[in-house]
Amino acid sequence: MTAPFTFNTVGSIVFGSGKAGEIGALAAARGFRRPLFITDPGLMGTGLIDPALSALAEAGLETAIFSEVEADPPEAIVRLGQEAARAHAADSVIGFGGGSSLDTAKLVALLATGNDTLEAAYGIGNAKGPRLPLMLVPTTAGTGSEVTPIAIVTTETSEKMGVVSPLLLPDVALLDPDLTLGLPAAVTAATGVDAMVHAIEAHASASVNNNPVSRALAREALRLMGGAIERAVANGSDADARADMLLGSMLAGQAFANSPVAAVHALAYPIGGHFHIPHGLSNALVLPHVIRFNAATAGPVYADLAPIVFPQLAEIGTQARGPAFADGLQELTIRCGLPPRLRDVGIPHDALHMMADDAMKQTRLLVNNPREVTRGDALAIYEAAW
Numbered sequence: 001m002t003a004p005f006t007f008n009t010v011g012s013i014v015f016g017s018g019k020a021g022e023i024g025a026l027a028a029a030r031g032f033r034r035p036l037f038i039t040d041p042g043l044m045g046t047g048l049i050d051p052a053l054s055a056l057a058e059a060g061l062e063t064a065i066f067s068e069v070e071a072d073p074p075e076a077i078v079r080l081g082q083e084a085a086r087a088h089a090a091d092s093v094i095g096f097g098g099g100s101s102l103d104t105a106k107l108v109a110l111l112a113t114g115n116d117t118l119e120a121a122y123g124i125g126n127a128k129g130p131r132l133p134l135m136l137v138p139t140t141a142g143t144g145s146e147v148t149p150i151a152i153v154t155t156e157t158s159e160k161m162g163v164v165s166p167l168l169l170p171d172v173a174l175l176d177p178d179l180t181l182g183l184p185a186a187v188t189a190a191t192g193v194d195a196m197v198h199a200i201e202a203h204a205s206a207s208v209n210n211n212p213v214s215r216a217l218a219r220e221a222l223r224l225m226g227g228a229i230e231r232a233v234a235n236g237s238d239a240d241a242r243a244d245m246l247l248g249s250m251l252a253g254q255a256f257a258n259s260p261v262a263a264v265h266a267l268a269y270p271i272g273g274h275f276h277i278p279h280g281l282s283n284a285l286v287l288p289h290v291i292r293f294n295a296a297t298a299g300p301v302y303a304d305l306a307p308i309v310f311p312q313l314a315e316i317g318t319q320a321r322g323p324a325f326a327d328g329l330q331e332l333t334i335r336c337g338l339p340p341r342l343r344d345v346g347i348p349h350d351a352l353h354m355m356a357d358d359a360m361k362q363t364r365l366l367v368n369n370p371r372e373v374t375r376g377d378a379l380a381i382y383e384a385a386w
């Protein structure tokens, strides 16, 4: 019998080619008058921003822009965003960009009302709220941040800290795959692997919140993205592949928002925090090694998922599918052009001990892993990945 569960998600999800053109009407319909539009400097140069700002102006909104978001947003950037919201007397926030811009927007919307501080909000369920009305528009098909109650920042000591609260679910997630057509191949690959990891880890999560809705979403996400990631990397203007990646990443986001991720993310965070390796690439570097380690206990789950991504694995026995899944994922990331080893991205061997210490601090994530991870295990996984 199905165990009791609760599944939370965003109230309104708008998806479709060209839908970004409706951003002004969607914001106005939700009462936005003076939004702070949060994005990063890289996106300012892409030609995606001007049409969005024009649509907001045409709908009569007075928009201010905060475009100083950095990848793996440092705490200081969130504080600058908070200042910008105050200076504009913002009554709403629009996050437009990759996970870094969306996570910053979530936190600015929360902190701008003055009831929370960043330090006190860290952890699960510690934010008090309220927050400003919030719309999130992803331009990468990766984090799923537009549908998760999570925001990740980097502290002054290079640690990744998360705020997890239902207050961070936006009022509306607006997804237009056309916004991802110009995403460079390397970003497409890294962010796409991140999204696939979300689906895999959500499905195999040892969390008590693992639930059948998340598993159904994760399976569909893997079906869509397993069939599309290589096409999206090889030909960025393949509109069908882009749509499948954006839809898949959003479904995976909903899945892990309710059935949380585990050791791949726990071991990836020290790589991003200390060496400024993009989040998706950090995940890709440890993914096959964590899957191999987990296969001892999560074998049946991986046996189920492996043929969804690699249909030829339906032909082999279920026992062999866990390791074959790990091999297949490693080959997939290499075919997508991602470097396979920690040394390839400049991580020195003598950093592995420090990274293992840091990974062990991610107890929020490690408790969800289908196999217990000791510090020795974390080090062995980094050794295998080096």
Ligand SMILES: NC(=O)c1ccc[n+]([C@@H]2O[C@H](COP(=O)([O-])OP(=O)(O)OC[C@H]3O[C@@H](n4cnc5c(N)ncnc54)[C@H](O)[C@@H]3O)[C@@H](O)[C@H]2O)c1
Binding pocket: 040, 041, 042, 043, 046, 070, 071, 072, 073, 097, 098, 099, 100, 101, 103, 139, 140, 142, 143, 144, 145, 148, 149, 150, 151, 152, 179, 180, 181, 182, 183, 184, 187, 191, 194, 279, 280
């Ligand atoms: N909130 C969550 O649930 C969640 C989940 C996973 C990861 N994260 C966080 O999200 C962040 C990573 O986000 P990300 O992987 O989306 O990358 P990102 O937001 O850091 O963006 C990566 C780069 O891609 C560029 N870019 C984005 N969209 C583009 C487009 N359409 N065309 C051209 N360039 C574009 C950006 O300018 C930037 O240089 C990390 O901080 C990570 O910890 C959050």
Ligand SMILES: [Fe+2]
Binding pocket: 143, 194, 195, 198, 265, 279, 283
């Ligand atoms: Fe992630």
